[in-house]
Amino acid sequence: MEKATAVTGRTSADSSRDIPEATVARLPIYLRALTTLSEQGTGTCSSEELAVAAGVNSAKLRKDLSYLGSYGTRGVGYDVEYLRYQIAREIGVTQDWPVVIVGIGNLGQALANYSGFRSRGFRVVALLDADPARRDEVVAGVEVQAFDNLEQIVGDHGVAIGVIATPAVAAQDVADRMVACGITSILNFAPIVLSVPDQVDVRKVDLSIELQILAYHEQRKAATA
Amino acid sequence: MEKATAVTGRTSADSSRDIPEATVARLPIYLRALTTLSEQGTGTCSSEELAVAAGVNSAKLRKDLSYLGSYGTRGVGYDVEYLRYQIAREIGVTQDWPVVIVGIGNLGQALANYSGFRSRGFRVVALLDADPARRDEVVAGVEVQAFDNLEQIVGDHGVAIGVIATPAVAAQDVADRMVACGITSILNFAPIVLSVPDQVDVRKVDLSIELQILAYHEQRKAATA
DNA sequence: CTCGTTTTGTTCTCCCGTTCACAAACTCCT
DNA sequence: AGGAGTTTGTGAACGGGAGAACAAAACGAG
Numbered sequence A, B: 001m002e003k004a005t006a007v008t009g010r011t012s013a014d015s016s017r018d019i020p021e022a023t024v025a026r027l028p029i030y031l032r033a034l035t036t037l038s039e040q041g042t043g044t045c046s047s048e049e050l051a052v053a054a055g056v057n058s059a060k061l062r063k064d065l066s067y068l069g070s071y072g073t074r075g076v077g078y079d080v081e082y083l084r085y086q087i088a089r090e091i092g093v094t095q096d097w098p099v100v101i102v103g104i105g106n107l108g109q110a111l112a113n114y115s116g117f118r119s120r121g122f123r124v125v126a127l128l129d130a131d132p133a134r135r136d137e138v139v140a141g142v143e144v145q146a147f148d149n150l151e152q153i154v155g156d157h158g159v160a161i162g163v164i165a166t167p168a169v170a171a172q173d174v175a176d177r178m179v180a181c182g183i184t185s186i187l188n189f190a191p192i193v194l195s196v197p198d199q200v201d202v203r204k205v206d207l208s209i210e211l212q213i214l215a216y217h218e219q220r221k222a223a224t225a
Numbered sequence C: 001c002t003c004g005t006t007t008t009g010t011t012c013t014c015c016c017g018t019t020c021a022c023a024a025a026c027t028c029c030t
Numbered sequence D: 001a002g003g004a005g006t007t008t009g010t011g012a013a014c015g016g017g018a019g020a021a022c023a024a025a026a027c028g029a030g
Helices: A002-007 A021-039 A047-054 A058-068 A080-091 A106-113 A147-157 A168-180 A207-224 B002-007 B021-039 B047-054 B058-068 B080-091 B106-113 B147-157 B168-180 B207-224
Strands: A077-079 A097-102 A122-129 A142-146 A161-164 A185-188 A201-204 B077-079 B097-102 B122-129 B142-146 B161-164 B185-188 B201-204
Touching: A021 A047, A021 A058, A021 A080, A021 B207, A047 A058, A047 A077, A058 A080, A077 A080, A080 B207, A097 A106, A097 A147, A097 B207, A106 A122, A106 B106, A122 A147, A122 B207, A142 A147, A147 A168, A161 A168, A161 B207, A168 A185, A185 B207, A201 B207, A207 B021, A207 B080, A207 B097, A207 B122, A207 B161, A207 B185, A207 B201, B021 B047, B021 B058, B021 B080, B047 B058, B047 B077, B058 B080, B077 B080, B097 B106, B097 B147, B106 B122, B122 B147, B142 B147, B147 B168, B161 B168, B168 B185
Parallel strands: A097 A122, A097 A161, A122 A142, A161 A185, A185 A201, B097 B122, B097 B161, B122 B142, B161 B185, B185 B201
Antiparallel strands: none
């Protein structure tokens, strides 16, 4: 109930309220859509316009935004710049996030070169690889170092987020080392289920799983056609 | 009720029943876990063991498997090989799936080289890129061709699945061309919302969105600490 | 100032997915 | 053959998210 929270002296914009996971997962999409609108010179947009740009239902969009606070104006819409900043702040991408990437195969290189990271506050402070043959190579302006430097680098830069782009067999070891030296968020591209302590967040991206899901639906289409 | 379906003459294994999306998304994980168990020489496993290997709750695992049919034995567990085959068949990875990849940057190359595709029935029949400079390069044993060859290749090989690994600005055009020549499933790595006809399935993988979600939680940890 | 129009913020309802808990079914041992 | 122990398959309760629908708020015209 709206009243209950009002009585406590907190507004609905209080950012200590926790936001549903499903909403958190969509905020970066809204952020991207707003950035695009901003670049096109749009100063104001309605929930309907933004919803179309983000590929979601407008009611869902409004509900999502309402978890952050009341940043719109009824009868008018949202100020693109203002809303963009509010979402960025809520997600945390107004900060600087030092990141280490372990495993410099094609995927690791793709990640190191990805401009979408830098533009959102993620700064690749180190590229690490166990293979000495890759040592001293420079990728995306960052020198490839020995994996054993992990602890020192994490300590020096205050790294909280690690990216694993190694083969599956190495991934658990890398994760263990990361956890041991204080990393609390891991983005895992290796096709394996990592086991880590509860307080560590792991998100996984598995390229082949996505294709398999498509294959399932494709097979269904073929069967019913 | 178990009896009700028996009365209709259909067994619970009837594969024309449609499987919940959430379950479909987990089947590839089970498949991978079973493959690992099989390689380790495990002949039989309980739902609990498999659940641990897949990183899910055992009750959820059993319910997921029950949508496929009754492939377990009470008091014993599941035959690893048999269950693995049943899941593979249900997903469709016992078939051969020709795939085209468009955009041969680092990411495209990583995809082309990814062994997890080939081992699950996905065969990269063509690598396409708009940049003439990349033409005739050979990546993962496949020659890079002009994007304009798309229609012919899709026709020749009966390609149903396309992968987009281009920069964002090119992605919508690529998607349109894919749809026009009959591709009905698209895996999109470009950070943009694609618009396609309803009957076309699109799954997106956005590297920076995953990092942003981690950043959000990381920020929360820091705030409450 | 008042009325009509637009668009947000929120409530309400429905549906999907998760989890618990247990009966049914199978094995093994005596 | 029978009973003890194990594990599956599923009914039922629960929680969270999606979408429709509406009241509240802002703006503009007259």
